[in-house]
Every structure is written in C-alpha cells, then in structure tokens.
Amino acid sequence: MDSPRLLRRLLLPLAPLLTLAALSTGLAPAPAPAPAPTTAAVAPAPAAVTFSDEFDGPAGAAVDGTKWQTETGDNVNNHERQYYTAGNRNAALDGQGHLVITARRENPGNYQCWYGRCEYTSARLNTAGRFTTTYGRVEARMKVPRGQGMWPAFWMLGNDIGQVGWPASGEIDIMENVGFEPSTVHGTLHGPGYSGSGGIGAGYTLPGGQAFADAYHTFAVDWSPNLITWSVDGTVYQRRTPADLGGRQWVFDKPFFLILNLAVGGYWPGDPDGGTVFPQQLLVDYVRVSTGGGQTGSGPITGIGGMCVDVAGANPANGTPVQLYDCNGTAAQNWTVGSDGTIRALGKCLDVASGGTADGTRVQLWDCNGTAAQVWALPAARDIVNPRANKCLDATGGSSANGTRLQIWTCTGAAAQKWTVTR
Structure with missing residues (x-):
C-alpha cells in the first residue's frame, strides 16, 4: 500500500510528561514480507487483566474519565477533515455495553480546521496519564464504519513521546482500516528509520469478500520481549521481531498507552465522496489488556x-x-x-x-x-x-x-x- 499517510498530530497535552505537540504516524506502510496467516485459534491464556473497559453505562454517558481522556482539534499533518470534539457528542455509551465514536458531517461549534471551516466532527480517545502497559495481550472487539474516507484506528504510542519525540517513541498500530478497503485491516510498527511509508507491517483480508463493517471482529496483539504478534478473530496473520528491522532500533520494550479514534479523510484514505453516508460509527464492545496472552507455568x-x-x-x-x-x-x-x-x-x-x-x-x-x-x-x-x-x-x-x-x-x-x- 503506497497511498500516503502523513503525520498524525497530538491534539491535547497529555500529561506533564507528554508536552510534545506534534505526534505522528507517517505515510501508509509499504507492504513488508510477513509469515503467511495461520488458522490456529488464538485463545487467550488465563492472565491478570490490567485494563478493561466494557463500556457499561447509561445511553449517552461519556467515557470513563479515569480511563480515557478526549483529544480535541483538527489534524493538518495528515490533512484529515474532522474536528475532534470534547464531551459526549461524538463519543458516548449506547446503553448496551458499547462505546460509539460517531463521525458527523456538521459543525455546530463553528470549528476552524486547517482548510477553513471544518466540515466534520468525530472523536479521539487515549489513556496517556491514566494507563500504560509494557507487554501483554492488547485487544478490542469492534465494528468499523464503512464508506470512502473513513479511517478508524486502534493503536499505541510510546509513553516517552514527550522526551524522545516520534518516531523514536515507537508506535504499534493494532488495527487500521481505510474505507476504500472494506475487507482489509492493517497492523504496523513505526520507529526510528522505519516510520511513514517505511513502517513494518502487513494486512489481513477477510475471506469471501466480507466487509469488516458487517460484523464485530476482535483485533489483538500479543506482545512480549522482542516479539509482537497480530491476530484478527484468533487468526494470527503477522509476527514481527528485531530481525525484521534490518539493524534498526527496536523500541518496543517500554510502556505504551492506547488510542482509539475515527478520522475522516486524509492522505491515506482520501476524502469522503458523494457515496459516503453520514453519520458513520465505530462501535467498540470492549478494550482489554492482560499480563500476557501467552503461556506461562x-x-x-x-x-x-x-x-x-x-x-x-x-x-x-x-x-x-x-x-x-x-x-x-x-x-x-x-x-x-x-x-x-x-x-x-x-x-x-x-x-x-x-x-x-x-x-x-x-x-x-x-x-x-x-x-x-x-x-x-x-x-x-x-x-x-x-x-x-x-x-x-x-x-x-x-x-x-x-x-x-x-x-x-x-x-x-x-x-x-x-x-x-x-x-
């Protein structure tokens, strides 16, 4: 995938540690060789759960502020079209155990974006200052939106971003989907010397022409020292180790925080077109982190x-x-x-x-x-x-x-x- 994907920008000061204003994830990753998918079921081993949000609560409630903070603003670096709002208008519980991140074609607050008056609103959440993890199983069960210009993502950034910047902080993209590829999701690593279009990653495509927007799917990484494994619905489709980096630095042995967002438009997905229906929603059933989805004993x-x-x-x-x-x-x-x-x-x-x-x-x-x-x-x-x-x-x-x-x-x-x- 050579479609350009430029810098994602941190829209909100995260914590005293994270004062950097410019985050990223560079260009869309070029395909890199990855082991062929297996059909082995990834059944998480019993492990201590260190973070869990089941999104239980009344319809319309905002997310739990002890677990998530909401970023606000636009994103010029990626040429995304949305304005990320605070509160519960674009990120709220549905009363049935789901978080709903909604992208709308609207501008009720007269928000200003890099291109002028904003055309869309959406939401972006992160756990910086509230939760980080080093290693373990990180997973979410989600149903993605559909349509040209939609760009949902579940990903992580190194908690030292405020000191070392991006891409030295490292980035683990657990799941990204762009609307023009309804059947495919991507998992990618970004770090020093392998960011942007040089990110190390692979895609996973559903069989039989199914679309990810048709049903819930579970996206996960199993992360241990010098090894990260990606899976969709229990099917492993990619493993990465320092050997994949060609001598470049592996920066994935330290704390990372979680991010959930739904972008509209941008260099990689392209802008919505006349066939894109709004509002669009990213539905999240749960997010869980445990101390190693792998085996111990x-x-x-x-x-x-x-x-x-x-x-x-x-x-x-x-x-x-x-x-x-x-x-x-x-x-x-x-x-x-x-x-x-x-x-x-x-x-x-x-x-x-x-x-x-x-x-x-x-x-x-x-x-x-x-x-x-x-x-x-x-x-x-x-x-x-x-x-x-x-x-x-x-x-x-x-x-x-x-x-x-x-x-x-x-x-x-x-x-x-x-x-x-x-x-």
Missing part, C-alpha cells in the same frame, strides 16, 4: 500427539538433546517458564544449538547464559518462538514418536509447532 510442555518435551536420558549435561517422549512425570519433563524468557529444566536452559537461526537447527539443554539463543516467547497462538531467529519450536518431520528431536523452523501453524504449557 511450571510443569510439562506437551505437543503433537500429546507427547512431552523431554531432556534425553534426564541428563543435565550441556548439549543433551531435547526431544519428544511419552509423558512420565519425571524432572526431565518439568519445565519452568521464566520472566526473563528462558525455559528451564534440570537447572539448565532450553537452548538453540550454537545460537543458530536456520531452519532445522536443533535445540538442546545448556547452562543458562543470558544469550538470545535461550530467549523464548510464548504467544497465545501456542507457538514457542525464538525471537532472535524468528522461528518456532518444531517436532522434526511432524513426528510424535518417542525420541523425535526438537528443532527451530519457520513458523507455519502446523501441529508440530503447537505446544501447551502446564500452569
């Missing part, structure tokens, strides 16, 4: 055929193969997932041999040494991913036989790459 790790991940011969020596074996409850099959990303048994770490990144590199037991070869991410899709290699733990040959060696391999969503960690 201490106990057996089971894979294809119900077989257990096993240290061969229960031997704690460096270089001992890690394999599949009948589950037997021994210490050789008792694994602990550490907060540092390690997976440990018998006092040692699951390790990619020689720090390899190639398909077929075997995994083994080795002294814990803090290297990237021993860091693993466990997103809710039930993959076990080595972020450095951007590859999945895999049973060789798709076999479930006793003694099957484990290796890393390009993530495909196959049964040989699906694991359950005991909690």
Whole structure:
C-alpha cells in the first residue's frame, strides 16, 4: 500500500510528561514480507487483566474519565477533515455495553480546521496519564464504519513521546482500516528509520469478500520481549521481531498507552465522496489488556500427539538433546517458564544449538547464559518462538514418536509447532 499517510498530530497535552505537540504516524506502510496467516485459534491464556473497559453505562454517558481522556482539534499533518470534539457528542455509551465514536458531517461549534471551516466532527480517545502497559495481550472487539474516507484506528504510542519525540517513541498500530478497503485491516510498527511509508507491517483480508463493517471482529496483539504478534478473530496473520528491522532500533520494550479514534479523510484514505453516508460509527464492545496472552507455568510442555518435551536420558549435561517422549512425570519433563524468557529444566536452559537461526537447527539443554539463543516467547497462538531467529519450536518431520528431536523452523501453524504449557 503506497497511498500516503502523513503525520498524525497530538491534539491535547497529555500529561506533564507528554508536552510534545506534534505526534505522528507517517505515510501508509509499504507492504513488508510477513509469515503467511495461520488458522490456529488464538485463545487467550488465563492472565491478570490490567485494563478493561466494557463500556457499561447509561445511553449517552461519556467515557470513563479515569480511563480515557478526549483529544480535541483538527489534524493538518495528515490533512484529515474532522474536528475532534470534547464531551459526549461524538463519543458516548449506547446503553448496551458499547462505546460509539460517531463521525458527523456538521459543525455546530463553528470549528476552524486547517482548510477553513471544518466540515466534520468525530472523536479521539487515549489513556496517556491514566494507563500504560509494557507487554501483554492488547485487544478490542469492534465494528468499523464503512464508506470512502473513513479511517478508524486502534493503536499505541510510546509513553516517552514527550522526551524522545516520534518516531523514536515507537508506535504499534493494532488495527487500521481505510474505507476504500472494506475487507482489509492493517497492523504496523513505526520507529526510528522505519516510520511513514517505511513502517513494518502487513494486512489481513477477510475471506469471501466480507466487509469488516458487517460484523464485530476482535483485533489483538500479543506482545512480549522482542516479539509482537497480530491476530484478527484468533487468526494470527503477522509476527514481527528485531530481525525484521534490518539493524534498526527496536523500541518496543517500554510502556505504551492506547488510542482509539475515527478520522475522516486524509492522505491515506482520501476524502469522503458523494457515496459516503453520514453519520458513520465505530462501535467498540470492549478494550482489554492482560499480563500476557501467552503461556506461562511450571510443569510439562506437551505437543503433537500429546507427547512431552523431554531432556534425553534426564541428563543435565550441556548439549543433551531435547526431544519428544511419552509423558512420565519425571524432572526431565518439568519445565519452568521464566520472566526473563528462558525455559528451564534440570537447572539448565532450553537452548538453540550454537545460537543458530536456520531452519532445522536443533535445540538442546545448556547452562543458562543470558544469550538470545535461550530467549523464548510464548504467544497465545501456542507457538514457542525464538525471537532472535524468528522461528518456532518444531517436532522434526511432524513426528510424535518417542525420541523425535526438537528443532527451530519457520513458523507455519502446523501441529508440530503447537505446544501447551502446564500452569
């Protein structure tokens, strides 16, 4: 997608920390290679919920001010056409458990925009100064508007934006949709050297010509150190690690805040046309953040055929193969997932041999040494991913036989790459 998408601007001082007036997200991301979508269901693991808004309340009520603040003003940087208003006219509860962000063709307050008298109103909300998160599962169930010129988004910005500016702050776009692509949403990373049209991202398209405006859909990222995974309705369609950045800085290991908005027009979506019906609405059923949609625990790790991940011969020596074996409850099959990303048994770490990144590199037991070869991410899709290699733990040959060696391999969503960690 080469359509231009210029700077998004912060319209409201967020907090003493966030006094910067010019935020962004640069041009629309050019397509970047991404792993093929899988059909593996992303069922969130039990985890502590750190933020939740179910939007319960009487019809017409404003959003909870302890969770959200409302930005106001226009956006010249992106050449958007709307004026974001305060109060509950453009962002209100519907009394049925939804937040409704409404874009209208109107100007009741004689608002002035970059192009003259504003033609539209809408709303933009953020959690800066109220809630931030580092890692976890961030998701929203939403029904997007339809029509040329509509641009709904659910995204995050680094909380240090006031100190370092954009794009050094980093930006994680969980979901963006532009009206001329009714069946497609985009997920993108922006950071230093890969912002604007150089953003790293991919799109997801509904099958069979369905439109996202026809029904509610769940948009999520599972975010852990050195790995961010995007999904729609439980289908993973993109994973990104520092390896995707070509040596540029990964800026996604710090607190971020959330943003919800509905823009009208702009360089990327283009302006509304004669076929665009107003008002248009972005309906939000819920927004939730939990401490890791992925797996954690201490106990057996089971894979294809119900077989257990096993240290061969229960031997704690460096270089001992890690394999599949009948589950037997021994210490050789008792694994602990550490907060540092390690997976440990018998006092040692699951390790990619020689720090390899190639398909077929075997995994083994080795002294814990803090290297990237021993860091693993466990997103809710039930993959076990080595972020450095951007590859999945895999049973060789798709076999479930006793003694099957484990290796890393390009993530495909196959049964040989699906694991359950005991909690």
